[in-house]
Amino acid sequence: xxxxKKEKVVENMETEVVAEDTxxxxxxxxxxxxxxxxxxxxxxxYAGYPITPSTEIAxxxxxxxxxxGGKFIQMEDEIASICAIIGASLAxxxxxxxxxxxxxxxxxxxxxxxKATETPCVVVDVQRGGVSTGLPTKPSQGxxxxxxxxxxxxxxxxxxxxxxxxxxxxxxxxxxNLSEKYRTCVTLLLDEVLxxxxxxxxxxxxxxxxxxxxxxxxxxxxxxxxYDENQKYISPVASYGxxxxxxxxxxxxxxxxxxxxxxxxxxxxxxxxxxKITHNIRDLVQIESYMMEDATVAIFAVGxxxxxxxxxxxAAREYGIKVGLLRPITIWxxxxxxxxxxxxxxxxxxxxxxxxxxxxNELHRLTKDKADGKIIPIQRSDGEMITPTHxxxxxxxxx
Amino acid sequence: xxxxxxxxxxxxxxHNKKFPHVWCPGCSNGTTLGSIIRAIAELNYDRDxxxxxxxxxxxxxxxxxxxxxxxHTLHGRALPFATGIKMxxxxxxxxxxxxxxxxxxxxxxHFIHACRRxxxxxxxxxxxxxxxMTGGQYSPTTPTGDxxxxxxxxxxxxxxxxxxxxxxxxxxxxxxxxxxxALETQDIIKKxxxxxxxSVVEVVSACPVIxxxxxxxxxxxxxxxxxxxxxxxxxxxxxxxxxxxxxxxxRGIFKQVNKLEYCDAYANLMSQFNVKEEAKK
Amino acid sequence: xxxxxxxxxxxxxxxxxxxxxxxxxxxxxxxENIDYKKSPVYIYYEWCKKCGICVAFCPTKCLGRHxxxxxxxxxxxxxxxxxxxxxxCPDFAITGAKR
Numbered sequence: 081x082x083x084x085k086k087e088k089v090v091e092n093m094e095t096e097v098v099a100e101d102t103x104x105x106x107x108x109x110x111x112x113x114x115x116x117x118x119x120x121x122x123x124x125x126y127a128g129y130p131i132t133p134s135t136e137i138a139x140x141x142x143x144x145x146x147x148x149g150g151k152f153i154q155m156e157d158e159i160a161s162i163c164a165i166i167g168a169s170l171a172x173x174x175x176x177x178x179x180x181x182x183x184x185x186x187x188x189x190x191x192x193x194x195k196a197t198e199t200p201c202v203v204v205d206v207q208r209g210g211v212s213t214g215l216p217t218k219p220s221q222g223x224x225x226x227x228x229x230x231x232x233x234x235x236x237x238x239x240x241x242x243x244x245x246x247x248x249x250x251x252x253x254x255x256x257n258l259s260e261k262y263r264t265c266v267t268l269l270l271d272e273v274l275x276x277x278x279x280x281x282x283x284x285x286x287x288x289x290x291x292x293x294x295x296x297x298x299x300x301x302x303x304x305x306x307y308d309e310n311q312k313y314i315s316p317v318a319s320y321g322x323x324x325x326x327x328x329x330x331x332x333x334x335x336x337x338x339x340x341x342x343x344x345x346x347x348x349x350x351x352x353x354x355x356k357i358t359h360n361i362r363d364l365v366q367i368e369s370y371m372m373e374d375a376t377v378a379i380f381a382v383g384x385x386x387x388x389x390x391x392x393x394x395a396a397r398e399y400g401i402k403v404g405l406l407r408p409i410t411i412w413x414x415x416x417x418x419x420x421x422x423x424x425x426x427x428x429x430x431x432x433x434x435x436x437x438x439x440x441n442e443l444h445r446l447t448k449d450k451a452d453g454k455i456i457p458i459q460r461s462d463g464e465m466i467t468p469t470h471x472x473x474x475x476x477x478x479x
Numbered sequence: 480x481x482x483x484x485x486x487x488x489x490x491x492x493x494h495n496k497k498f499p500h501v502w503c504p505g506c507s508n509g510t511t512l513g514s515i516i517r518a519i520a521e522l523n524y525d526r527d528x529x530x531x532x533x534x535x536x537x538x539x540x541x542x543x544x545x546x547x548x549x550x551h552t553l554h555g556r557a558l559p560f561a562t563g564i565k566m567x568x569x570x571x572x573x574x575x576x577x578x579x580x581x582x583x584x585x586x587x588x589h590f591i592h593a594c595r596r597x598x599x600x601x602x603x604x605x606x607x608x609x610x611x612m613t614g615g616q617y618s619p620t621t622p623t624g625d626x627x628x629x630x631x632x633x634x635x636x637x638x639x640x641x642x643x644x645x646x647x648x649x650x651x652x653x654x655x656x657x658x659x660x661a662l663e664t665q666d667i668i669k670k671x672x673x674x675x676x677x678s679v680v681e682v683v684s685a686c687p688v689i690x691x692x693x694x695x696x697x698x699x700x701x702x703x704x705x706x707x708x709x710x711x712x713x714x715x716x717x718x719x720x721x722x723x724x725x726x727x728x729x730r731g732i733f734k735q736v737n738k739l740e741y742c743d744a745y746a747n748l749m750s751q752f753n754v755k756e757e758a759k760k
Numbered sequence: 761x762x763x764x765x766x767x768x769x770x771x772x773x774x775x776x777x778x779x780x781x782x783x784x785x786x787x788x789x790x791x792e793n794i795d796y797k798k799s800p801v802y803i804y805y806e807w808c809k810k811c812g813i814c815v816a817f818c819p820t821k822c823l824g825r826h827x828x829x830x831x832x833x834x835x836x837x838x839x840x841x842x843x844x845x846x847x848x849c850p851d852f853a854i855t856g857a858k859r
Binding site for chain 1: 493495496526527528530532542543546547548549550551552553556558559560561562563564566567568570571588589592745748749752
Binding site for chain 2: 806807808809810811812813815816817846847848849850851852853855
């Protein structure tokens with residue numbers, strides 16, 4: 081593949097890799113990259129349940145974790161897996177689980193509990209085809225809305241979406257870092273194709289990786305509040321067995337973690353959860369803007385569709401059409417500003433996605449004038465990928 | 480009020496929590512909480528070393544009242560949470576408080592697997608034969624024929640024997656007692672806490688305000704009298720005929736065996752890499 | 761003066777629609793302050809939910825019961841300090857003073 085000018089302008093990105101990596105090139109599978117990335121970020125605990133196409137993550141971690149004193153356990157189902165990692169996190173561990181669509185649906189109550197109790201953990205959802213058991217070995221991007229709205233009630237969603245094996249590694253680190261920093265459950269969404277495919281990857285040296293640990297309390301136990309209000313909103317978190325003896329409950333709770341029905345205390349909790357996202361958009365949102373400077377047509381895509389888009393862009397550029405790609409790396413919170421800018425700069429936007437319209441709804445949400453010709457969907461949910469030629473044909477028609 | 484005798488229990492309750500507690504008049508959960516605390520006091524455990532986890536239901540409102548590391552989880556999921564905590568910190572003494580529905584209905588799958596794994600967790604099942612918190616629906620241990628808000632014509636469901644279930648699934652310490660026999664409860668819980676492996680203690684409990692009223696079994700005192708008069712110690716059952724045993728609550732330790740505990744098994748696995756337990760951050 | 765209230769005999773507060781007959785309750789003034797040193801048992805009336813278990817299971821029946829269901833020490837001399845009331849009370853509302 082010709083060394084094309086890959087202009088990776090990643091706005092406001094505090095990259096996980098702080099220094100130029102010098103490691104040799106490695107052929108690595110996407111799932112393996114997720115596992116290795118988690119280990120690099122200091123993963124202590126993994127609980128999971130086998131499900132295609134994410135099982136490789138569990139297999140690798142079952143081999144690697146014991147070597148470094150970490151804990152691996154295969155639970156009886158996905159519900160038990162999410163509960164076990166929350167328990168481990170409350171006991172001080174950096175904890176993760178990985179699953180696919182069906183398991184992700186089972187985990188929703190637990191994910192909501194992790195977010196409500198502000199307990200750091202990471203859930204990896206390697207999406208598979210179709211609805212229900214669908215197409216276990218085929219790709220889809222059908223869990224995008226579920227990754228935000230899956231659990232009942234308003235809860236903050238931080239969801240990252242890699243599109244290369246290298247990015248799987250980096251975003252696994254970033255997911256654990258963000259979960260520790262913001263005391264919540266961060267989701268890593270992968271496409272089955274990315275999870276299973278192998279790519280030549282130059283991984284950063286472990287020493288160059290930026291590790292974030294949760295804020296530790298500095299006050300003695302008598303003054304400790306598990307959800308301290310005046311720490312703005314991310315308060316230090318103690319672990320079980322350190323002398324703090326705090327209480328955690330899924331019920332609406334006050335600063336001490338005790339259940340409450342008082343409206344003011346419940347409002348304070350809900351506001352705190354909301355502000356985690358709204359006050360940190362700059363830190364959370366990462367988006368790749370690829371050849372967008374002179375673009376008249378833009379493609380808005382994530383994950384594996386973005387790979388096809390990049391190939392289509394190359395062909396279209398040679399054909400003389402100025403096309404660019406806007407690719408959210410963080411899909412929740414949704415990069416509203418960058419998308420609004422794109423909507424202003426470009427007259428037509430093509431949205432290829434492997435579902436029946438999920439990302440596109442977010443674009444419609446942001447367009448004032450519902451100019452229908454402006455946003456062109458390419459949607460496939462039959463388990464096959466959207467090919468570069470397909471995108472290229474749509475570019476030509478739209479031009 | 481200086482000379483008011485301090486109860487053992489008061490030293491372990493959370494002082495910043497509103498008392499009296501949330502349970503109804505005559506409910507056995509309070510009595511059993513007292514027995515649990517007395518067992519812990521007798522063993523002189525350090526409070527920082529105890530983690531009490533509960534699911535959802537009347538009995539699961541217990542941890543918030545005690546001054547340990549406490550966690551009030553999701554309905555039926557206390558055991559996976561506890562497994563995560565125990566695996567991460569094996570030195571913690573993990574106690575799970577759960578109810579008959581919480582443990583054997585929605586939590587049934589986790590219950591049998593925790594038994595199978597023989598992880599060192601003490602599970603106390605407060606069996607009051609009803610879903611009390613939600614107003615009186617029948618549970619897997621509501622006697623067949625009994626009234627509940629969802630069995631107005633009499634419960635047709637057959638019943639679980641929690642101890643049989645636990646023993647069959649592999650728990651290495653299984654016992655049953657009743658809330659009335661508070662001293663026996665205290666003693667059995669003490670043994671369960673000392674037992675290394677998965678221990679299940681079923682405490683037959685009274686729910687007078689809901690189950691008692693729905694089935695005309697009287698108030699708190701009457702239901703405790705029923706426990707007193709209708710239960711037999713395990714040893715006495717050898718000399719009793721099946722007819723005599725009909726409808727009797729059998730109390731005692733049914734099973735107490737030593738088997739490799741799950742965290743030890745994992746530690747053995749890690750020892751091949753001669754890695755010290757990772758220093759706690 | 762007599763006040764009609766919906767309470768069952770053993771002091772449990774009943775909601776409407778329950779069949780048990782209503783019970784007349786006279787408002788009783790608190791008896792003179794019991795000297796806790798002599799009384800073998802101390803009762804925390806703030807925590808007591810009047811369930812009647814202590815009264816029912818006291819082996820020597822030294823606990824009496826106010827019409828509103830709350831226990832009181834009727835015969836202090838009969839108490840044998842067995843602490844059954846202390847152990848069975850669901851609300852930790854009664855303490856058996858040491859001998």
